[in-house]
Amino acid sequence: MTRLAGKVALITGGGTGIGRAIALAFAREGASVAIAGRRLERVKEVAAEIDKQGIRALPLVCDVTRAEEADHAFAETARKFGKVNVLVNNAGTLSVSTVDTISEEDWDRVIAVNLKGPFLMSRSALKEFRKSGGGTIVNIGSVLGLVAMKDRAAYCASKGGVTLLTKAMALDHAHENVRVNCICPSIVETELVSGLFNDSEQGRRLRQSREGTIPLGRFGKPADVAELAVYLASEESSWLTGDAIPLDGGLTAF
Template sequence: MRLKDKIAVVTGGGRGIGRGITEQLLNQGAKVVIAQRQPLDEALSENPNIAFVSADLTDVKAPYLIAQSAEEIFGGVDILVNNAGFMFERSLDDMSEQEWDDMMAVNMRAPVFLAKAMLKSMRQRGGGSIVNIGSIEGIGANPWHSAYCGSKAGVHGFTRALAIDLGKENIRCNAIAPGWINSDLSNDYIDAQENPTQAKKDLLNLHPIGRTGEPSDIGSTVVFLASEDSAFITGQVLVVDGGRTAKLSLPF
């Protein structure tokens, strides 16, 4: 197992993409601290290799609480996965300053200061791996997503900056930019379209690989970036989107 005896912190690790990340880390021998607001379901809460920290990432104290809990429960941190985030659709005309600030607090500020909070432990343990979950919307854009796109482009930017600053301490920092990943929320979005069957067909046609993504696809990529298999990789944004952003659109 590639991550035997490693300790990982995963924000939002109990559902959706986060759950896929948690499951893949566990499969490779890691212990996982899940930090999120929602309590864990029974399957996760009964796993002895999982610890739960109730945390609201809009609280500036949350990163340090999470780091302290990981130290007390498992003895430190080797891997930080900044997965938690949220999205809303809003035109600039309709968006308030508070909505913008809320987005940046969770999607950008929390990952930066979670990394800060974990540095002491990573240094004591001889290094570590920080994996930030960005988005293909940090590269391109969808309508009414200016706040979300801005936050994810910021995630990509500070990923590169942290890699430069921390590399000499054997702490690597990379980001993953997922494309469309199947989840309850994304499925609900498709089902809400006027013709869900056609919407699903059109969505699949965007993907050269012939399918949309699964949370396990992101989880497997996290395992790679967290392990020694990627020891010479840092400061990178790895797009995991089934080829969607590589495909040029045609009008027919």
């Protein structure tokens, strides 16, 4: 028996990186999967990979910052699969800046994608969860929602909000058999962070310096996050809610 058999999951930011890895891992474990993202060609590619496994997949275009698109994504998922009982809030964006250097427009963009997006998607999810007698939300936060870092003011603020949104929703909806948990990764090898380290000598030194802050000596991989997401979506974690779990190679153990 696969660990997510009978479950239907909607994953935001599912076309690349961590979202793609989670979608593939969920499909491997037997879940039907809706893959939501802004670029249709990317989510179609992931859906095609899943279809090859003999698992049903639905590619969706969805801007998580727009309430009507969140509602539409859940309506389409429920129409195809009959229900939705897992949401993975993975879509995210990054800004390397301080409060002094970031523009108001860029601040609003980071907060909208990283914090407003999980709010809107979770609100839409609850409508479907209630029809199924419960459900599970897995938020992909960040270790920077637990501790701070230089030049990440907006990102820290947004991910800190996700951490406490997770806890608040877990308390508010536990009586409805809804569990909410948050994965807080350190730096993970994705397109989102690839631009931080170019192939120059300076870029290589910067990468080595960042790796040196991680006790296990390497950046995370999308699969590292995906395996924890499978656990949090499965019945194996049925007594776990309201938690923000560092997945950081030991970074916050100091």
